[in-house]
Amino acid sequence: MNYKRLYEIGKHLLAESDSEKLLHAAIDYAIEMSGAERGMLILFGENGEVFFETARNLKKKDIENPKFEISRTIINTVREKANPICLRNAHDVPLFQKSKSIDRLKILSVICLPLQYQGRLFGVLYLDNRTVRGAFKSETCSSMEEFADLISLSAYRALERKKLSNRVQDLEQELRQEYEFETVLGHSPQMVRVLELVSQVAETDATVLIEGETGTGKELVARAVHRNSQRKNMPLVSINCGAIPENLLESELFGFEKGAFTGATKRRKGKFEQAEGGTIFLDEVDEMSQALQVKLLRILQWGEYSPLGSDVTCQCNVRIVAATKKPLNELVQKGIFRDDLYYRLNLIRIYIPPLRDRKDDIPLLADYFFQNAKARLSKPAERISSEVIEWLIEYDFPGNVRELENIINRAVILCKGPEIKIAHLPPEITKKFATTEVPFQLFKQAKKNVLENFERSYLLKVLKTSRGNIKKAAQLSGMHEKNFHQKLKRYGISAKDLKK
Ligand SMILES: Nc1ncnc2c1ncn2[C@@H]1O[C@H](COP(=O)(O)OP(=O)(O)OP(=O)(O)O)[C@@H](O)[C@H]1O
Ligand SMILES: [Mg+2]
The missing domain is CATH 1.10.8.60 (Helicase, Ruva Protein; domain 3)
Structure with missing residues (x-):
């Protein structure tokens, strides 16, 4: 291996920040440098678990095969002793001959190296050749040991970086969750259930129907569904179906072509088009006319709609979150709301109870x-x-x-x-x-009021009797003077006023 190539490899490995890519590259380079037939790189976690494994010309099945037992024994030995092993033919070594299934005719030249950083072993690099006895020259063994140091250093750094970035991601996730739900407050069992439901359904693409009286937080919950979904970086488009005159609602939702009606001088995007890839929030969905209900059903069934004045069928990828103040099932019973649409919308129902x-x-x-x-x-x-x-x-x-x-x-x-x-x-x-x-629950307050009134008039009376002399008043009432003072202070009574 020439010096220039080694330099290039070293530079590449140290510069690679993606740990997966780095480890794959490392094993390829190790094979290239050693002339090995097969190779494997294994990394262990802090608790000894294998958390990364990559192999070249070896399949996972091969490793599990009893024939591979000799290699597994070598890997385990390196792992335990943290010393490199370089063998002309592993079958010649009694220690590794345990396996009954060894094919005596087989040759197995092996290089197996510990990957360590600051005295801690965190992986093993395994290379072998089954066709050439002594496939690895002694110079190859020592240069591979050096190469293992390079892999150790770069792999360790990449893994630390990965750990750090995972940690950052976890923290961000925690923060995001806290933040997203911060605004939807509630610790009552009913609200906890609502929040659980939101977090369960948010990630799916399922249609959500939110029901609840006015001011219960339907819109807030709709936003939480969107922001906790995979569509969060795409638009959330809201439309209040009850606030827009029926004849305008269709063009608002689906857009229109130029010339679709008098005054339509140019094409306009509808809300569904604006929401492409994201979520549409259909507030007061119960206010939709029957004609529009049919069009909404078409979207729910086929993801299709046609802009006003157009024969073109548009495909859309929009998640629908709808809200209603009126219980939709009652409207279905009255024949005001289509039952087929109701069943589609009602896939996941979130009911927000009144306060x-x-x-x-x-x-x-x-x-x-x-x-x-x-x-x-x-x-x-x-x-x-x-x-x-x-x-x-x-x-x-x-x-x-x-x-x-x-x-x-x-x-x-x-x-x-x-x-x-x-x-x-x-x-x-x-x-x-x-x-x-007075409601029963206010009893405590009522009692407090009565008590305070009584105390105030008692204090005034006793002070009047003692002509403003606090010491005497305290004696008369059987209270400690200090206590008496505190009570006067509490009621803002000044003994001086009474002396006059
Ligand atoms: N659980 C909650 N935590 C914090 N704020 C809330 C909660 N529920 C509602 N709010 C606040 O109350 C107000 C009303 O909520 P929202 O607009 O979502 O209600 P709504 O159900 O859509 O009402 P309407 O049916 O009248 O449109 C908003 O300011 C919202 O931020
Ligand atoms: Mg609302």
């Missing part, structure tokens, strides 16, 4: 919206009082999460002090609880 049915989520969401609002608006509010949270839990949120978000934003704006109090809540909530009927 009143998952009250566990209220404190979490309230805090989340509060932190968001605080960061956005520079207002003095620092916390939400526990009383407010209790009232929010009591309320049944006809507008669901959106309503909660608005309530919190409003409170942060109105709040002039550090704490959001009942006074900052909108009348819908306070009116409800201002009625005589």
Whole structure:
């Protein structure tokens, strides 16, 4: 092997950053340099498991063959002893003659080298020749030992790089998942189920139907499905079928050709074309006319549609995520929604329950919206009082999460002090609880109010009797003076005021 070639090989190996490519190249070079017939490179993981194996002119089947046992024994010996082995004919060596199936006529010249880095063995390079006894000259053996050092160094570096980049990818993945779901909050069992479903179905291309009342987070979930799918780098196109007049919806969805109707002066892309390769979010899909339902069915069945005013059939690759506030099965029963379309859409159904049915989520969401609002608006509010949270839990949120978000934003704006109090809540909530009927769950609060009123008037009375003398008042009430002071402070009562 000439020096120039060796230099080229070394340069290539050290420059190769893809560990797989590097290892494949290394084994090819090893065969080229040694003149071996076959070769194999094995790498071991930290726990001794084989995590990389590549072979030339050898098949996995061959290795498992009993005839290969001699080679396996040699590899294991090198692995254990971490010393190179270079043999004229392995069959001559008693240590390696264990195998009963050895074909005595066979010749096996072997070079087997440990791959090590900083004293740790992490792989073995195996080369052999079955036709020439002493196929490897002693110079070949020693130059291959040197070459093994080069492979070790470059392979080790490439593997470390790979480990690092895997780690980075894992971290990114974790971060991405955390981030993607960060906005879809919920720890109630119902929401956990929704989130699980989202993560299960996101990666598939399945059509998803999201059902839930207004403000429950249908659009948010639709976005989460897209962003956690393989289509995430392709467009997500949303269209609200209920907000667009029926006669325009078709051209919005499928586009139109020039001259399709008066005023169509040039061709226009429809939403399906815009969403090619990505996802389309059909909001309020229940509002689609029967005629359009047929066209949507065609897309779901065949992936086909025709732009308005065109005979051309377009093929599309778009994932459909649809949402509805009304339960679609009821519309099917009433004959308003086509049943065949319903079955296609309903492949995977995600139902988001109303907020009143998952009250566990209220404190979490309230805090989340509060932190968001605080960061956005520079207002003095620092916390939400526990009383407010209790009232929010009591309320049944006809507008669901959106309503909660608005309530919190409003409170942060109105709040002039550090704490959001009942006074900052909108009348819908306070009116409800201002009625005589105090809900059972508010018992704690009611008790606290009564107790506070009692304490305040008691303190005032006893102070009046002692003519503002705190020591005496404390004695009269059987309290420690320190304790008495604390209570006065708590109720903002000043003894001086009473002396007057
Ligand atoms: N689980 C949640 N975590 C955080 N924010 C949420 C959650 N659910 C809803 N929201 C927020 O509530 C608001 C309403 O959500 P979204 O628009 O997705 O509801 P929707 O079901 O599509 O409502 P509509 O039927 O009225 O269109 C949004 O600001 C959204 O970010
Ligand atoms: Mg919506």
